[in-house]
Amino acid sequence: MQSDEHGFLLRFSVRADIPGEALEDDDFDERAFLVEWERAVKPELVRAVFQALRAAPGWTAHVRNRGAALEDEVEIVVERTYG
Numbered sequence: 130m131q132s133d134e135h136g137f138l139l140r141f142s143v144r145a146d147i148p149g150e151a152l153e154d155d156d157f158d159e160r161a162f163l164v165e166w167e168r169a170v171k172p173e174l175v176r177a178v179f180q181a182l183r184a185a186p187g188w189t190a191h192v193r194n195r196g197a198a199l200e201d202e203v204e205i206v207v208e209r210t211y212g
Contacts, residue, residue: 141174167200175203182207 145162152159182190182205193204 171203175205178205187211 143166151157190205190207193206
């Protein structure tokens, strides 16, 4: 049996444009957008990717951890099985 692998990268850069007056407010958390991303947006994106992959006959997918922090990287291994 032979295995072949190819990498595909889908990168998201998460940023927020924060007005100067907000930064002057001591109660303003300039990193709150990252918390929102990690808790709400990113999990939904990962779910949507797995949902799409499950709908493709013959393909399977699982998460692979190569030691990077989950905040920085989610690697999804997509495999096609023949026979």
